Amino acid sequence: MEKPTVSSASLVEPATRSQFQLLRERRFYPLFWTQFGGAFNDNFYKSALMMLFTYGGVERWGLSIDMLNNLVAAALIIPFFLFAPSAGQYADRLDKARVTRVIKLVELAVMVCAAVAIIRGSSAMLLAVIFATGIQSACFSPLKYAILPQHMNSEELTGANALFHTGTSLAVFLGLIAGTLAMQWSSGQWLVAAGGILIAWAGWRFSRAIPPAPALPDAPAIEPNPLRQMARTMGYARQNKTVFWCLIGVSWYWFLGSVYLTQLPNFTREVLGGSASAVTCLLVLFLLGVIAGALLCEKLSRHKIEPALVPLGAFLVGVAGVALALAGNSFSPMQEGDSLLSVMQLAGKPGFWAVAAAVLALGSSAGLYTVPLQALMQANARPEFRAQVIAANNVLNALFMVVAAIFAVVVLGALDFTIPHFFMLTMALHCCIIIVILVREPVFLKRLNARFFARAKTPQEAGE
Structure with missing residues (x-):
C-alpha cells in the first residue's frame, strides 16, 4: 500500500491519541x-x-x-x-x-x-x-x-x-x-x-486557513475536451484493482443510502402507520447509527487503514436490512380511514422497537462499511491523479443513485412490491454485489481472516 504524502505540519504519534484531536x-x-x-x-x-x-x-x-x-x-x-x-x-x-x-x-x-x-x-x-x-x-x-x-x-x-x-x-x-x-x-x-x-x-x-496542498510535478496535463477527460478519469480509476473495487463499494453505499432514505418516510406511513414525528425519529436513529459506525472505525482499525472492516460492515448491513424487512412485514397493512400514529403511540407496539433497532443497526453498519473503503481508496490512488480518481468516484456515486431511483420505480411501481419485500430484494442484491467485490479483490477477506480469525502464534512458533 502506498503511503500517503504527509505535509510539513507537525505530527503527533497517532497510535496514542484520539481522532478528535484532529479537530x-x-x-x-x-x-x-x-x-x-x-x-x-x-x-x-x-x-x-x-x-x-x-x-x-x-x-x-x-x-x-x-x-x-x-x-x-x-x-x-x-x-x-x-x-x-x-x-x-x-x-x-x-x-x-x-x-x-x-x-x-x-x-x-x-x-x-x-x-x-x-x-x-x-x-x-x-x-x-x-x-x-x-x-x-x-x-x-x-x-x-x-x-x-x-x-x-x-x-x-x-x-x-x-x-x-x-x-x-x-x-x-x-x-x-x-x-x-x-x-x-x-x-x-x-x-x-x-x-x-x-x-x-x-x-x-x-x-483561508487550510494549509497548502501543492500539486505534484508529474500530475497529468489538462485535457480540455470533457468527454475525453471523462474517459481518462475512469481509466485512472481502473489502473489499480484495489482502488477500483473500493470505488464500486463506496458507490454501492450511496445506492443503499438512496434506497433507504427515500423509502423510509413512505415505509413509516404506509407500513407502520406512523406520522411525521415517527419519520423524524427513524431518520435521527439512522443518522446516529451512521455517526457511531463511522467513529467506531478508528477504534476497531487500531489507528490504521483496515480492509477487514469492509466485509464485516457489509455482513452487518445485510443482517440489519433483513431484520428491518422482517420487522416491517410483521405490521398489519393500514386500512382506509385509519389515523396515523405518533411516535409515542407507535412505541407502545413491540414491533416498532424491532424496526427502530434495525434502523439504528443499519446506519451503524453502513458507517462501519464505507469509511475504510474511502481511506483505502485515498491511500492506494497514485498521488499525481488522486483527485481525478475521487472525481471518478463522484461520477459512479451519482450513477448508482440514479440507478437506485429507477430500481425503486420499477420494483415498487411496475412490479407492485410492498416496501418490506422491496427492502428484502435490495438485501439480496446487496449480497450479490458484496460477493463480487470480495471475490475480485481478495485483500478484504485476507485481512478479515488475519484480523479476526487467524490463530495467534505461540512464542515458540514465532521464534521459528
Whole structure:
C-alpha cells in the first residue's frame, strides 16, 4: 500500500491519541468546517426550495410537486456527471487549498444570487441556483478528499475520514431540518437568504486557513475536451484493482443510502402507520447509527487503514436490512380511514422497537462499511491523479443513485412490491454485489481472516 504524502505540519504519534484531536489541528479543522458549511448550505437551500414548491410559495409552471422535487434532485446530481472529471484534473494540477478558496468565493456569490431568487420567488432563478450549487459541490468534492492524504499520514487517514463522514452526515441532516423550519416562519425567505450567505462566508473564512496542498510535478496535463477527460478519469480509476473495487463499494453505499432514505418516510406511513414525528425519529436513529459506525472505525482499525472492516460492515448491513424487512412485514397493512400514529403511540407496539433497532443497526453498519473503503481508496490512488480518481468516484456515486431511483420505480411501481419485500430484494442484491467485490479483490477477506480469525502464534512458533 502506498503511503500517503504527509505535509510539513507537525505530527503527533497517532497510535496514542484520539481522532478528535484532529479537530484542534490546523491541517484538519479548517477543511472540516469548510466542507461542513458547504454540505449544510446545499441541503438548507434545497429543503427551503422544496417547501416553496410544496406549499405554493412560487410558480410551479403547471407541474406536479413530485415532478418539481425530482427536478431539484436532478439539478444536484447531473453536475457530478458533467463537471466532476474536469474539476478533478484542475485539482491535481493546482494547489488544492488555493482552488478550495476560489470555490468557496464562488459559493458565496451563488448564495447571494440564491438570496435574490428566494426573495423574488422566481422559480427559474431558484432552479438555476440549485444547479449552480450542484456544480460547486461537484467541483469541491474531489478537492476535499484529495487534500486529506496530503495532510494526514496513513495512521490518521481512517480517523480523518470518519470525522469527515460524521460531519457531512450531520451537515446534511441539520441543513434539511433548518431549511424546513425556516420556511415555516412568515419571514422564512429572508431567514434562508441571510443564512445561506452567512454560512458561505464562514466557509470561505475557514478555507483561508487550510494549509497548502501543492500539486505534484508529474500530475497529468489538462485535457480540455470533457468527454475525453471523462474517459481518462475512469481509466485512472481502473489502473489499480484495489482502488477500483473500493470505488464500486463506496458507490454501492450511496445506492443503499438512496434506497433507504427515500423509502423510509413512505415505509413509516404506509407500513407502520406512523406520522411525521415517527419519520423524524427513524431518520435521527439512522443518522446516529451512521455517526457511531463511522467513529467506531478508528477504534476497531487500531489507528490504521483496515480492509477487514469492509466485509464485516457489509455482513452487518445485510443482517440489519433483513431484520428491518422482517420487522416491517410483521405490521398489519393500514386500512382506509385509519389515523396515523405518533411516535409515542407507535412505541407502545413491540414491533416498532424491532424496526427502530434495525434502523439504528443499519446506519451503524453502513458507517462501519464505507469509511475504510474511502481511506483505502485515498491511500492506494497514485498521488499525481488522486483527485481525478475521487472525481471518478463522484461520477459512479451519482450513477448508482440514479440507478437506485429507477430500481425503486420499477420494483415498487411496475412490479407492485410492498416496501418490506422491496427492502428484502435490495438485501439480496446487496449480497450479490458484496460477493463480487470480495471475490475480485481478495485483500478484504485476507485481512478479515488475519484480523479476526487467524490463530495467534505461540512464542515458540514465532521464534521459528
